[in-house]
Amino acid sequence: MKNQFNITPEKLKGPFNLHLTICSGQTSQPPWKEDNGYFQELVLVEGKPCLVKIRQEDVDLEGKLNIIYESPEEIHEKNIEAKVQEIFGLNDDLNQLYNFLNEDPNLAPAIDFCQGLRLFKAHNPFECVISSISSANCSIIRWTRSIQDIKLKWGDAYKFSSGKHYSFPSPNVLGAVPEHEMEEIQRSEDDLPENFVFENNLQSCGVGYRAKYIIQAAKMVQNEINLDKLVKMKYEKAFDSILDIPGVGPKVADCILLYGFGKGEAFPTDVWINRIISHLYFKGENKKPSEVRAFGRENFEVYAGYVQLYLFHYARNSGLLNKLKV
DNA sequence: TTCCAGGTAGTCG
DNA sequence: CGACTACCTGGA
Numbered sequence: 001m002k003n004q005f006n007i008t009p010e011k012l013k014g015p016f017n018l019h020l021t022i023c024s025g026q027t028s029q030p031p032w033k034e035d036n037g038y039f040q041e042l043v044l045v046e047g048k049p050c051l052v053k054i055r056q057e058d059v060d061l062e063g064k065l066n067i068i069y070e071s072p073e074e075i076h077e078k079n080i081e082a083k084v085q086e087i088f089g090l091n092d093d094l095n096q097l098y099n100f101l102n103e104d105p106n107l108a109p110a111i112d113f114c115q116g117l118r119l120f121k122a123h124n125p126f127e128c129v130i131s132s133i134s135s136a137n138c139s140i141i142r143w144t145r146s147i148q149d150i151k152l153k154w155g156d157a158y159k160f161s162s163g164k165h166y167s168f169p170s171p172n173v174l175g176a177v178p179e180h181e182m183e184e185i186q187r188s189e190d191d192l193p194e195n196f197v198f199e200n201n202l203q204s205c206g207v208g209y210r211a212k213y214i215i216q217a218a219k220m221v222q223n224e225i226n227l228d229k230l231v232k233m234k235y236e237k238a239f240d241s242i243l244d245i246p247g248v249g250p251k252v253a254d255c256i257l258l259y260g261f262g263k264g265e266a267f268p269t270d271v272w273i274n275r276i277i278s279h280l281y282f283k284g285e286n287k288k289p290s291e292v293r294a295f296g297r298e299n300f301e302v303y304a305g306y307v308q309l310y311l312f313h314y315a316r317n318s319g320l321l322n323k324l325k326v
Numbered sequence: 327t328t329c330c331a332g333g334t335a336g337t338c339g
Numbered sequence: 340c341g342a343c344t345a346c347c348t349g350g351a
Contacts, residue, residue, distance in 0.1 A: 133334095135332095137333040137334070137347085138348080138349095141349085142348070206347085206349085207348090210347080246335085247333090247334070247335090250334095270332080270333080271332070271333085328351105329351085330349105330351085331349100331350095333346105335344100336343105336344090337342105337343085338343085338344105339343105
């Protein structure tokens with residue numbers, strides 16, 4: 001089946017900038033691939049593979065969204081629309097957010113730099129767990145490449161009119177993958193050609209020492225951690241339980257809760273947010289990440305996730321970030 | 327070529 | 340608990 005629908009701007013509360021939302025480097029998933037004016041990604045809807053292509057007519061935020069979808073199976077269009085709304089934060093009330101930001105002189109300047117920027121939620125919570133672990137102590141460009149690589153090597157391939165697309169592997173598949181080249185060689189048959197290249201192992205995806213965390217995390221999600229239950233848990237309880245996953249500390253946990261489970265009160269505190277908050281609210285006095293996280297949660301409450309997103313984007317584009325480099 | 331960024335885990339007091 | 344360091348890789 002292949003069809004399309006539109007979402008008009010009147011349906012949204014406040015502005016929306018599709019390009020900005022996808023390309024602002026948020027830590028939930030790699031940006032969707034751009035092709036022919038559309039951003040596209042293979043997404044599961046009703047548990048069925050669905051290629052979703054989305055485009056915003058006119059970049060001035062007034063244009064409607066056009067969504068084309070394609071699937072080998074029958075899917076209710078309503079569910080595809082709901083998925084798109086969820087992924088791009090289209091149900092978030094940005095007018096309300098801007099009212100909140102305007103009350104704080106430190107936050108108000110961010111609005112102009114971030115018009116229409118929304119939280120880019122993960123379409124696959126397990127992928128979000130793994131990409132958040134991969135992102136720790138790592139550049140955006142590197143973990144993004146790693147996630148693409150993992151999909152290519154172990155995801156399921158689906159053919160569409162525009163070509164092949166790969167899903168993110170399930171926890172049981174990823175949990176059974178060789179950690180590094182050594183393990184792959186040990187597991188392989190011994191009648192391989194002399195020059196055989198061993199690259200079906202996690203470390204060959206550029207994840208470095210995080211490979212063992214990723215495999216253990218996959219096994220935990222398969223056996224003892226129920227992601228569906230996490231969504232329904234209160235923020236604090238969910239935070240504590242995912243800290244048990246190897247490779248997940250406070251920052252990664254907050255990324256998972258914010259982007260993977262829609263907990264808007266999470267305040268992921270990386271070095272940049274730490275510096276920005278220290279600069280804006282503590283006269284540059286170097287605060288500890290745990291203090292900054294607590295400060296963000298107390299002061300920004302349900303908007304904490306958005307404040308983090310807006311502050312980082314604002315700092316990067318206003319030149320503040322460069323000033324804060326040591 | 328070496329140096330460095332970037333969160334977490336592990337160790338030591 | 341706090342302070343400190345090793346970890347892997349790619350880019351400067």
